[in-house]
Amino acid sequence: MRMTEVSTKFEISQDTLRYYERIGLIPPVNRNKSGIRDYTEEDLRWVEFIKCMRNAGLPIEVLIEYVGLFQKGDETLEARKELLIEQRxxxxxxxxxxxxxxxxxxxxxxxxxxxxxxxxxxxxxxxx
Structure with a gap:
């Protein structure tokens, strides 16, 4: 899915999507042969998750920490759970x-x- 479609679907500006990708809130999005971002289903799940958490008021710094822990794998399960409990x-x-x-x-x-x-x-x- 192209960025314009993602932007429309989630009611997030394209600038915000680029920003989220640049700061690591969403993993780097694959690009097609022309260099245009091509969002996968997994990318869309990340966008939806981040939008939901931001709408709930979670700070960007906390979400960056969460994504960083997620990317480290299962050894961070407990830390991710604790982070989410604290935010709840x-x-x-x-x-x-x-x-x-x-x-x-x-x-x-x-x-x-x-x-x-x-x-x-x-x-x-x-x-x-």
Whole structure:
């Protein structure tokens, strides 16, 4: 699959794909005879994984470390697992923080709605 198709499929810019490849987040992509990147199914799985992890807020540095460990093979299974467990813990903390913000926003919105209703009621009474 060509870069333009991958970019469209994953809604990632071509510059981002090049950047991910350059810094080692995705393995070097094979090129056809014309030098154009030709993404394999395995490449696409890496792109999907990295996009998913980035969307969850995992830092690029952590993902680079993970990919580096992956490339070293099975002797890094435990280290990869521990890295993912730590990131899951960090994500859970961020989710709890976001839940608090969400609840506070709900509270603030409800207060505004109450104030607006009171004001509308007051205006309706004064017009009568």
């Amino acid at each position: 813990t960090q994500l859970l903390i961020r989710m709890e923080d976001m839940k608090k913000v969400f609840e506070r926003l709900d509270y603030k919105i409800e207060r505004y709605e109450q104030t607006i209703r009171k004001k509308e009621k007051s205006l309706t009474r004064s017009e009568n």
